[in-house]
Amino acid sequence: MRYLKDIPHPQAKIGLYSWNSKYIIKIEAGPYEQTYKVAEFDVSGPDEVETLLSPLFMERVLLRFQEMDKDWGEAIDAAF
Template sequence: MRYIKDLPGSEYKIGLYQWNNKYIIKIESGMYEQTYKIDDYEIQSQEEIEACMDEAFLAAVTDRFNAMHNDFSDSLRRNNILF
């Protein structure tokens, strides 16, 4: 996987990579990570990917991170790992 660059302007670490004819967008927040892939022939330029990191998308990313945290915490409690 080839690192291209970090995408600025967010509370998250957003990295852009390229691998196997796909762009990979990796969004990290603490111990959680979301990954999105798009075929490189679907877009004209990397700037189009950056434009997709808009307020509505990042709000959905935040909701998903919160859900991931809740799901994992619930599982830890359910299995008597976290009290």
Template sequence: MRIIEEISFPGCKVSILAMNQKFILKFEKGNLEQTYKVAEIDLIFGLDDVKKLLNEEFLTQVMNRFKQMDNDFDEQLAQL
């Protein structure tokens, strides 16, 4: 697996990686992580198409998912 690019967005870090004919989008926020895999064959323009996925709407959904993940994890920790 190799890192192609790292991008900082407000509230999270995004890494674009390549492995086994797939692009991997990895989002990190604190102790939480989300990953999305896209086959290179599904993209006409390769890395340029991957970057187009990082639009405002998708990033908002990712950040909302982080909030939900954080809430879920906090609830589980509280039950210990």
């Protein structure tokens, strides 16, 4: 996997990678990560991939991180 660049965001770490004819977007917040894959032929290049990260999309990604944290907390509570 080849690192291309970081995409600035105030609440998450976003890295853009290229691998196997796909762009891979890794979004990290705390101990959690979400990964999205975009076929290279579906966009004109890395800059267009960045435009896919609209405010609405990122809002939903951040909500999903909250859900992940809640699910993980419940799993830990149930185990102990």
